[in-house]
Amino acid sequence: VRGNGDEEICLVGSENFECAQKSPKILIKGGTVVNADHQQIADVYIEDGKIQIVAPDIKEMEGVRVIDATGKFVMPGGIDPHTHMEMPFMGEESCDDFFSGQQAALSGGTTMHIDFALPHNGDLAEGFRLWVQKAEKSCMDYGFHMAVTKWNDKVAQDMEWLVKEKGINSFKFFMAYKGSLMVSDEELLQGFKKCKELGAVPQVHAENGDAVAEGQARIFGLGITGPEGHPLSRPPVLEGEATGRAIKLAKFVNTPLYVVHVMSIDALDEVSRARHSGQRVIGEPVVSGLALNDSKLWDPDFRTAAMYVMSPPIRAVGHSQALQDALSTGILQLVATDHCPFNSKQKALGKHDFRKIPNGVNGVEERMHIVWDVMVNSGKISVTDYVRITSAACAKIFNIYPQKGAVLPGSDADVIILNPNAETKISAKTHHSRIDTNIYEGWGKVEVTISQGRVVWENEQFTVERGSGRYIPMKPFGYLFDGLDKVDATYMSSMQAPVNRNF
Ligand SMILES: NC(=O)NCCC(=O)O
Ligand SMILES: [Zn+2]
Numbered sequence: 363v364r365g366n367g368d369e370e371i372c373l374v375g376s377e378n379f380e381c382a383q384k385s386p387k388i389l390i391k392g393g394t395v396v397n398a399d400h401q402q403i404a405d406v407y408i409e410d411g412k413i414q415i416v417a418p419d420i421k422e423m424e425g426v427r428v429i430d431a432t433g434k435f436v437m438p439g440g441i442d443p444h445t446h447m448e449m450p451f452m453g454e455e456s457c458d459d460f461f462s463g464q465q466a467a468l469s470g471g472t473t474m475h476i477d478f479a480l481p482h483n484g485d486l487a488e489g490f491r492l493w494v495q496k497a498e499k500s501c502m503d504y505g506f507h508m509a510v511t512k513w514n515d516k517v518a519q520d521m522e523w524l525v526k527e528k529g530i531n532s533f534k535f536f537m538a539y540k541g542s543l544m545v546s547d548e549e550l551l552q553g554f555k556k557c558k559e560l561g562a563v564p565q566v567h568a569e570n571g572d573a574v575a576e577g578q579a580r581i582f583g584l585g586i587t588g589p590e591g592h593p594l595s596r597p598p599v600l601e602g603e604a605t606g607r608a609i610k611l612a613k614f615v616n617t618p619l620y621v622v623h624v625m626s627i628d629a630l631d632e633v634s635r636a637r638h639s640g641q642r643v644i645g646e647p648v649v650s651g652l653a654l655n656d657s658k659l660w661d662p663d664f665r666t667a668a669m670y671v672m673s674p675p676i677r678a679v680g681h682s683q684a685l686q687d688a689l690s691t692g693i694l695q696l697v698a699t700d701h702c703p704f705n706s707k708q709k710a711l712g713k714h715d716f717r718k719i720p721n722g723v724n725g726v727e728e729r730m731h732i733v734w735d736v737m738v739n740s741g742k743i744s745v746t747d748y749v750r751i752t753s754a755a756c757a758k759i760f761n762i763y764p765q766k767g768a769v770l771p772g773s774d775a776d777v778i779i780l781n782p783n784a785e786t787k788i789s790a791k792t793h794h795s796r797i798d799t800n801i802y803e804g805w806g807k808v809e810v811t812i813s814q815g816r817v818v819w820e821n822e823q824f825t826v827e828r829g830s831g832r833y834i835p836m837k838p839f840g841y842l843f844d845g846l847d848k849v850d851a852t853y854m855s856s857m858q859a860p861v862n863r864n865f
């Protein structure tokens with residue numbers, strides 16, 4: 363059966379009668395095609411899940427669905443490098459699973475995310491298998507980072523297996539969450555060394571976990587039990603200290619480093635200093651840190667205040683502006699969400715003790731809109747830079763560019779149409795995440811999302827298929843590792859390691 367592009371067709375197999383959605387042919391006409399390095403008015407032709415042609419005035423053909431994008435931007439779908447779907451954390455599980463979270467993402471113009479798989483009882487291989495199962499219900503492309511929460515030979519072997527055979531090229535180390543996920547400096551050092559050997563990017567959640575525990579006890583002891591105790595107990599100085607420490611250890615090992623959720627000027631200053639000295643440090647702000655301040659954490663209504671509890675905390679006025687400026691000048695490289703939603707019932711577990719409020723906020727559905735408003739509408743960055751920080755930079759860092767992160771012939775057909783004049787509004791009443799609150803009430807822009815060459819979001823409606831999402835393996839030794847061996851040689855001599863002196 364042949365038709366106009368996006369209907370279901372039935373394939374007659376030798377024994378079974380199988381029904382599948384055929385890969386539609388789509389022509390996006392008249393839009394401004396934006397990549398990270400240039401923009402042009404052009405048409406985009408999509409077939410077989412890939413972008414086939416990007417050129418002006420492509421002829422319309424029979425059987426091809428035409429989408430008019432005049433006056434709109436045609437861009438690579440967003441890639442969110444930091445999500446936690448159905449993550450077990452603080453006695454709860456984040457309330458979006460891979461299907462609901464990805465629906466939310468697609469409706470907001472994000473077509474790929476990289477989720478943090480956690481070890482199962484410290485076992486990385488088991489954790490990976492568990493995450494593979496969780497992700498079976500996916501409806502868009504995704505990858506995994508893996509967390510390392512302790513150190514032993516089995517962890518080292520599993521890291522090797524994950525990199526060499528399972529498409530993982532990044533590992534996260536938590537310097538906070540004492541007693542659960544936190545690692546010591548010794549474990550951090552061993553992990554960094556292994557990452558370097560494997561060509562995998564080490565990532566850090568940088569807060570001084572020992573000091574946070576002390577701060578929590580101190581604030582709670584003063585009788586401050588509400589959500590405002592959260593930011594008071596883990597001030598920016600503790601984020602700055604851990605960021606600086608991780609950066610220095612990474613320098614000692616001579617490995618690249620990726621700092622997740624940079625939330626404060628203190629952490630930003632450390633990243634900035636390291637980058638100015640030539641160290642390969644990537645700083646990732648998240649939308650909450652870029653767009654919000656901590657004022658809501660003092661709201662007398664617990665439900666309102668608790669939904670803003672995440673770690674590191676959303677900071678006081680002034681930090682978000684500094685993060686925006688650093689993003690606009692390239693000191694910070696890309697924007698994530700740290701999407702880790704807990705609904706109000708889950709948050710209520712900490713009603714009488716802020717230390718028990720599950721940490722995490724929403725964002726995967728809102729990121730593209732918020733970054734547009736905060737960074738492009740405000741005049742801080744160009745539209746090409748918008749593509750860089752929401753998609754291309756992530757694809758390059760995690761070594762999947764230009765399969766992802768570009769509107770180029772041969773790239774995966776993950777494409778969005780963004781109307782800069784749209785007036786859509788974000789609201790907890792209409793959003794697609796399972797969370798029952800929304801910290802971004804009032805923002806919106808993406809009109810059409812194409813994922814794997816299919817229109818999956820249009821006219822505020824989904825056409826997604828459970829199980830259609832694909833795991834995107836990511837190869838080690840991305841560009842951050844280029845030439846590192848040459849630096850190693852110089853570095854060793856500058857560290858005055860034993861050398862053959864021909865005595
Ligand atoms: N960020 C947060 O509060 N929750 C998710 C876990 C993490 O990234 O630290
Ligand atoms: Zn974290």
Ligand SMILES: [Zn+2]
Nearest residue numbers: 444446700702
């Ligand atoms: Zn996170």
